[in-house]
Amino acid sequence: xxxxxxxxxxxxxxxxxxxxxxxxxxxxxxxxxxxxxxxxxxxxxxxxxxxxxxxxxxxxxxxxxxxxxxxxxxxxxxxxxxxxxxxxxxxxxxxxxxxxxxxxxxxxxxxxxxxxxxxxxxxxxxxxxxxxxxxxxxxxxxxxxxxxxxxxxxxxxxx
Amino acid sequence: xxxxxxxxxxxxxxxxxxxxxxxxxxxxxxxxxxxxxxxxxxxxxxxxxxxxxxxxxxxxxxxxxxxxxxxxxxxxxxxxxxxxxxxxxxxxxxxxxxxxxxxxxxxxxxxxxxxxxxxxxxxxxxxxxxxxxxxxxxxxxxxxxxxxxxxxxxxxxxx
Amino acid sequence: xxxxxxxxxxxxxxxxxxxxxxxxxxxxxxxxxxxxxxxxxxxxxxxxxxxxxxxxxxxxxxxxxxxxxxxxxxxxxxxxxxxxxxxxxxxxxxxxxxxxxxxxxxxxxxxxxxxxxxxxxxxxxxxxxxxxxxxxxxxxxxxxxxxxxxxxxxxxxxx
Numbered sequence: 001x002x003x004x005x006x007x008x009x010x011x012x013x014x015x016x017x018x019x020x021x022x023x024x025x026x027x028x029x030x031x032x033x034x035x036x037x038x039x040x041x042x043x044x045x046x047x048x049x050x051x052x053x054x055x056x057x058x059x060x061x062x063x064x065x066x067x068x069x070x071x072x073x074x075x076x077x078x079x080x081x082x083x084x085x086x087x088x089x090x091x092x093x094x095x096x097x098x099x100x101x102x103x104x105x106x107x108x109x110x111x112x113x114x115x116x117x118x119x120x121x122x123x124x125x126x127x128x129x130x131x132x133x134x135x136x137x138x139x140x141x142x143x144x145x146x147x148x149x150x151x152x153x154x155x156x157x158x159x
Numbered sequence: 160x161x162x163x164x165x166x167x168x169x170x171x172x173x174x175x176x177x178x179x180x181x182x183x184x185x186x187x188x189x190x191x192x193x194x195x196x197x198x199x200x201x202x203x204x205x206x207x208x209x210x211x212x213x214x215x216x217x218x219x220x221x222x223x224x225x226x227x228x229x230x231x232x233x234x235x236x237x238x239x240x241x242x243x244x245x246x247x248x249x250x251x252x253x254x255x256x257x258x259x260x261x262x263x264x265x266x267x268x269x270x271x272x273x274x275x276x277x278x279x280x281x282x283x284x285x286x287x288x289x290x291x292x293x294x295x296x297x298x299x300x301x302x303x304x305x306x307x308x309x310x311x312x313x314x315x316x317x318x
Numbered sequence: 319x320x321x322x323x324x325x326x327x328x329x330x331x332x333x334x335x336x337x338x339x340x341x342x343x344x345x346x347x348x349x350x351x352x353x354x355x356x357x358x359x360x361x362x363x364x365x366x367x368x369x370x371x372x373x374x375x376x377x378x379x380x381x382x383x384x385x386x387x388x389x390x391x392x393x394x395x396x397x398x399x400x401x402x403x404x405x406x407x408x409x410x411x412x413x414x415x416x417x418x419x420x421x422x423x424x425x426x427x428x429x430x431x432x433x434x435x436x437x438x439x440x441x442x443x444x445x446x447x448x449x450x451x452x453x454x455x456x457x458x459x460x461x462x463x464x465x466x467x468x469x470x471x472x473x474x475x476x477x
Contacts, residue, residue: 278440
């Protein structure tokens with residue numbers, strides 16, 4: 001018998017909608033915020049096995065050059081043989097007048113889905129012991145040069 | 160004073176017993192579901208430092224060719240100098256009539272133990288905000304070609 | 319409006335203060351407990367992209383040669399372009415008369431801060447389903463040969 005996914009889903013105790021900007025290590029190293037650290041393997045045609053480490057600005061609107069409200073630091077890696085699909089593991093690091101602290105996230109970025117959920121597995125500082133869900137949506141994709149994700153962060157456990 | 164591990168252990172709110180099949184990137188790339196992405200280091204004789212990325216079928220019985228009920232995508236890596244011992248970080252991705260959603264797991268696969276527990280640190284969709292324990296047991300080990308683990312997933316926090 | 323970080327912070331249900339010793343894979347491989355598994359990328363001057371896998375002794379005092387009370391197995395990796403900053407993902411593995419079980423941790427080691435908090439995202443055995451915070455402090459840093467961190471582990475959810 002299937003579980004009904006959302007029957008008891010509560011309201012978030014906190015919500016933040018941020019934008020994640022990835023600039024690749026290509027022709028412009030001075031601006032790049034991400035770098036490939038492992039080679040693609042021979043399994044399939046979708047970058048299987050490639051790890052990318054990032055130190056990306058997070059803004060509260062669509063603009064890359066808006067003042068960052070946090071940084072996203074961590075990695076993603078491709079782990080599906082038959083299509084593009086990534087695993088994410090990263091921290092959001094806040095150090096502003098609004099928030100100081102971190103959120104720790106991991107989960108599956110199933111790129112073919114319009115909205116894909118990953119887990120907020122912990123937090124520190126202003127996000128002490130937080131848990132929740134972060135919904136990823138592709139906001140723009142400009143190939144190997146630049147892509148931007150919306151991260152809709154909903155915390156359901158707050159202290 | 161030692162804590163008694165199980166004195167307050169509750170009953171799971173959900174339980175799933177699944178089988179995880181690893182086919183290596185060897186002589187049969189078309190069938191392989193796992194690939195090595197980093198070299199073994201010089202520390203010890205137990206693959207220290209090697210990362211393996213996988214996209215493995217999960218079945219509800221012992222048979223590799225049974226219809227998959229989920230996919231396990233993520234990585235494991237060897238991180239003990241004096242014996243085989245792996246760290247796991249992966250997602251279980253369900254997209255069936257029974258379940259849609261993901262479970263996110265991490266923990267230590269202490270291979271010398273008959274049963275070893277890792278943590279379910281979060282979930283999405285039908286597994287919204289889940290937490291629990293996944294007990295790994297080696298079901299068969301056929302060297303570098305194939306191995307199979309039983310994953311006994313017990314969720315203790317369900318929404 | 320900023321959240322007040324600590325207003326509802328409870329007392330820990332369990333606390334452990336341990337020391338983590340990293341000996342590098344340098345001129346003394348027999349003693350080394352850590353090894354580099356990926357090359358530094360070209361982004362910045364702070365080891366961006368380098369992964370280090372470790373199998374480190376944990377002691378309850380400052381002394382490397384004290385009897386270990388646990389092992390820390392996992393990895394850290396550098397993920398900031400403009401200064402040294404690491405991501406951690408590891409397990410603490412206890413197998414003593416005091417404790418049997420594991421704790422699973424991940425988070426940001428913001429090295430410039432005197433005290434930096436990471437998340438305890440799960441536990442097994444005597445630490446069944448634990449959650450909490452681990453505060454890292456640098457206890458000594460002797461360059462590429464040896465460094466030691468204090469890990470002040472405070473669990474706020476115990477079963």
